[in-house]
Amino acid sequence: MRQQFVAGNWKMHGSLASNAALLAEVLAGVGTARCEVAICVPYPYLSQVQQLLQTSQVALGAQDCSVHQSGAHTGEVSVSMLQDFGCRYVIVGHSERRADHHESDVLVAAKAERALEAGMTPIVCVGETLAERESGLTRAVVLRQLLAVTHLLREQTSRIVVAYEPVWAIGTGRTATPEQAQEVHAVLREHLRTVSEAAAGVRILYGGSVKPDNAAVLFSQADIDGGLIGGASLKAADFLAIAAATRQD
Ligand SMILES: O=C[C@H](O)COP(=O)(O)O
Secondary structure, three states, X not given: OOOOEEEEEOOOOOOHHHHHHHHHHHHHHHHHOOOEEEEEEOHHHHHHXXXXXXXXXXXXXXXXXXXXXXXXXXXXXXXXXXHHOOOOEEEEOOHHHHHHOOOOHHHHHHHHHHHHHOOOEEEEEEOOOXXXXXXOOHHHHHHHHHHOOHHHHHHHHHHOEEEEOOHHHOOOOOOOOHHHHHHHHHHHHHHHHHHOOOHHHOEEEEOOXXXXXXXXXXXXXXXXXXXXXXXXXXXXXXXXXHHHOOOOO
């Protein structure tokens, strides 16, 4: 059985004041959530959010990590630094980083490996662009991206989370239909099954314009185990409603 999981990705949003207000509301309502909940925040706010989440069930995550452990790598943040702030999760390979920073499948896999070595759980993002979908390449693209981390799935299955995020659905208000999302999740699940029995149990989140009004139907799909939530994680009521829409197996 896979416990459903809802992770908020604040992306490059927030301030000390707005984070405190948002989390006060989230924490007031999250007690009833049936799923696991995490929030991935910008680096400068890790300390603040760590303290605010201290006595709650909400886990802390980061939005990226360095492939390097330490040294002369200006601007980079290592997994051990993230651990200093109690991060349990780290997103790797988000399409915004793949696009903005030219992150390759190999680099994403190496970052996931660093996270695993440090005892953290990487949330490995995969997803096709609109052009790739329209060219019939969705399956090939997501499998290529997943294959890059397959050696890790073989070795450390239980601590990896996969997130399917069609690039054309991110922040656009254009959500994949539940059928479109399930179709890709099933492809990913099928691959995970070929890796090992344990890998078949890896949670696969859906991300891309998840809102309170479409969350339940997305999460009711057989291979969708929750969501990676961008814009809606910045509104406490929406984020809580999405967490409340998770399936209870
Ligand atoms: O990491 C989150 C995803 O990119 C989804 O973002 P969104 O919910 O704003 O579409």
